[in-house]
Amino acid sequence: MINGAHVILYSQDPDADRAFIRDVLKFQHVDAGGGWLIFKLPPSELAFHPVMDGGQSHELTLMCDDIEATLREIGQDQPITERDWGRIASVDLPGGGRLSVYQPLHPTAKDLTSS
Template structure:
């Protein structure tokens, strides 16, 4: 049976992204050979979302098929800790129906979302 979730982030500069995950976010990992690092990211969860929606009088949609986000317990504290390590954010924290979020620049890999959920994450139950 399924025992975990393996996520991939495709990068223009994998070394820079790996250093960010290892040195800035502090994810422990193993070298599976040739510098290919696999990181422990903690509990995971999976959701199936519609590609178009209406919510509270607003509609939206996306062409995305997959997305990876990081969860935290306290977005303001997490942002403060990451800013002290030189992390760049995109935009300002945004209140969403499901939590509070912000974009984070991952060197060599683009942007990823960090969010503080408003729900009890099943990954942590």
């Protein structure tokens, strides 16, 4: 049976991005050896969206309860896009990539209880 998921983000500067996740976002982690940090993610959910613009891609979006407070806490002054379903902003990673931060305005999987 599946007991988890392993997400891989590719980076131009993985050491800088690992430091950002460790030191700024403060995710717990283990060292798999040689400085390869594996981070514990917060509770997650999985959704399927239609393919856009003829290509397939995957995204990692971090969820929060208060997007303004989250952006302030991690030192990012980014514009927030308002949608019917939520509020979203892109966060700059030190390695040159971007990560989305999202405040949902609809029920989420974290609202489910185990039976």
